[in-house]
Amino acid sequence: MDDFEVKTYYAIALDPIHVGTGRARLERVDLPIIREPGTNLPKIPGTSLSGPARTYTAIQTNRYRWSKDGREYSCAGRGGEGGENHCGSVNPACPVCVPYGFSKGSGNSMQGLAQFFDAQILLFPVASLAGTVWVTSPMALEGLGLNSEFQAPDNSFYPLGEQLKDKERLNFGWLMLPKGDGKGNLTNLPVPEEIKQRTVLVSDKLFPKIVNSNLEVRTSVSIDPATGTAEEGALFTYEAIPRGTVLKFDVVYNSGKYFRVGGEELKTEDGGDVGTQWVKAQVEKGLKLFEILGIGGMGTRGMGRLKILNLEKVNY
Ligand SMILES: [Zn+2]
Incomplete structure (x- = not known):
């Protein structure tokens, strides 16, 4: 069993993709996309990949909203204020919390076994x-x-x-x-x-x-959430990586064999070791949905679908 595996993913944008800087600036567009400082090339930060991947793995494994022992959990998202909505189960290993990590207070948290790096053009x-x-x-x-x-x-x-x-x-x-x-x-x-x-x-x-x-560079109109109509004079422009762009990103899959969380060893549902292949399989269930549900902002405007070209050949 390997300690870790680095996999390079190749992906093609099926729609324009907008991953914004989170702040409007006085540039040539109102909503610019994120760039690599050294090269000035647009990129998609690893967190903008791991966030939706987590949500989609949760959807695929029925951990989006679920209950156990009379308690409600959601292993997608940030898990609420203090991460209390994440189940944080390590034995059996939660297919979301173990690959992507969780934090439920000291002694009961772990960094995800999958590490996402930035996507580059x-x-x-x-x-x-x-x-x-x-x-x-x-x-x-x-x-x-x-x-x-x-x-x-x-x-x-x-x-x-x-x-x-x-x-x-x-x-x-x-x-x-x-x-x-x-x-x-x-x-x-x-x-x-x-x-x-x-x-x-x-x-x-x-x-x-x-x-x-x-x-x-697209122009759109702001919608007033109260009335559902266009706000007067509220045209704005935003940048996007165009459809047809091929991107690459690395994900490092770590084995859970040396991990103990709250003194507990990580085990799969059937009592097996949590190896790199198991971690990868859970993440790829989520990556599969990038081509349907998309990533980044402006999802409601027909943006963000990204098809991963080299998922493992298994049916997730
Ligand atoms: Zn969980």
Whole structure:
């Protein structure tokens, strides 16, 4: 039994995705999305993935609202003021509280066995005169174990996919890019072939510029909750990662074999060890619902559905 497993997930945005900074600022849009400070690339924080994943695992395992011994629990969400609504059961291990963690006072809390890391943009869709082209950069592809070295030309593109090999230039409307010399291939990347065939490599310097110039900016109207009608003059704009964007994120699955909570050993329902595979299976039940129920804000405005491309092949 392994102590831990790191799994890299690949996901495609089925809708625009808005994960906001939580504060409106005086920028070019009213509601900007979160960016990585160093690169200025939009990202989805790990907490914005683990939050909905927790809720969806709770739905899938009947722990959203449930009762035991005459008590009501909800293992989704924060568990109320002091976490008292979480069941916190470790033997048998709650499929929500053990993977995602709980806190019910000293001696009776645990950090989740699954740790979520930020989702980063891997392949970004841009409209061109030659149809949609996905753009990526050597930095975006780093550390994925693709067994390929990536080199991008300056101020030009290098086609990684067959379909664009004969293009001498790409016209993005606001930017004309000539073809240059580069290196790399996406053979081992588990994303749809149609996308890989239309992917080009650009420099790490150009990539954030292309991404930030092609985010969705939408205008919406504020609804007065009291009357259900549009508030006068309350138009606002918000940014979103566009539909078709391919993202990647890591989840580390830890084994529960060394854990004791309140002196108790972690055991599954049938008395087995809480291993990495069990933890992963519970989390993936939740990740499966990302493509139906979505993540991020503006869910009621047709946003946020994210399809995970490499879940284990089991029926959750
Ligand atoms: Zn629970």
